[in-house]
Amino acid sequence: MRRSSTKKKSAESVATDLFRSELSSAIKKKKSNKTTSSKASTKEMDRIDQLFNQYANRSSNLIDPEGIEKLCSNLDVSHTDIRILMLAWKMKAEKQGYFTNEEWRRALKALRADTLNKLKKALPELEKEVRRPTNFADFYAYAFNYCLTEEKQKSIDIETICQLLEIVMGSTFRAQVDYFVEYLKIQNDYKVINMDQWMGLYRFCNEISFPDMGNYNPELAWPLILDNFVEWIAEKRA
Known part of the structure; x- marks a missing residue:
């Protein structure tokens, strides 16, 4: 044992x-x-x-x-x-x-x-x-902030915005960018664009049917510049 x-x-x-x-x-x-x-x-x-x-x-x-x-x-x-x-x-x-x-x-x-x-x-x-939707919105916002050259700067001049739109959105929303750049260059109400207006345009391109814009509702919380833009297009086509 x-x-x-x-x-x-x-x-x-x-x-x-x-x-x-x-x-x-x-x-x-x-x-x-x-x-x-x-x-x-x-x-x-x-x-x-x-x-x-x-x-x-x-x-x-x-x-x-x-x-x-x-x-x-x-x-x-x-x-x-x-x-x-x-x-x-x-x-x-x-x-x-x-x-x-x-x-x-x-x-x-x-x-x-x-x-x-x-x-x-x-x-x-x-x-x-x-270009994945989950990343592009962040990239679009980043592009605006990246172009702010001074610490307390909150807005970007129209000329720079037009160039930035061409680079960032031109290949995806060609028609919207062409119209919006044309509008920005001929209007006299705005000398600069702020972040709220910049992001409003991104939302506009993604949510609003173009060129008819039948689902655009000015009563909703759109930046005023987009209300003016839509009116300008309507007058342009009349």
Whole structure:
């Protein structure tokens, strides 16, 4: 009986040792994978920083308008291309025409773009991401805020708004943008556009049938500029 008990304990001991060995091996493997992943992530960030330094102004450590122009040239896109604005949105860039290293890292790491070629290939996917309805409203609002050049600025001049509309909405709501830009350029009541009016236009494009505008109700909470815009179109067609 004692021998049997000894054999049983011996078997249990072997099983325990085997379990501990496997557990130890699994932990070591996990740590090794984590270390490898950490090293890969560090190398990726180093490459992202190296790319940043190719365009950054050394004295300010910022990618300034000149650096952005160089970046656009290397990406074979115009500086007015909507994808550059989308890239700024992805960075959550705060100041128009300037990218900080932190903003640059945020976007390129998310896009898995640690080389110029990878960034170029990532732009079409970025555009798809932004154009999802859940993201586009945020991007549209961001575009307005990005164009505010002063800290306490609340509105944007008509000329800039017309250019911004062309970039942000032109490819999606061509007819509405053409009419609204024409109206803004000939009217004399407004010199600037604020955020409420800007977002009102976005709602207008998404909710109002165009060009008949039969479902537009001026009694609802529309910015006055849109009431005037609808009246102007009606007179224009009369």
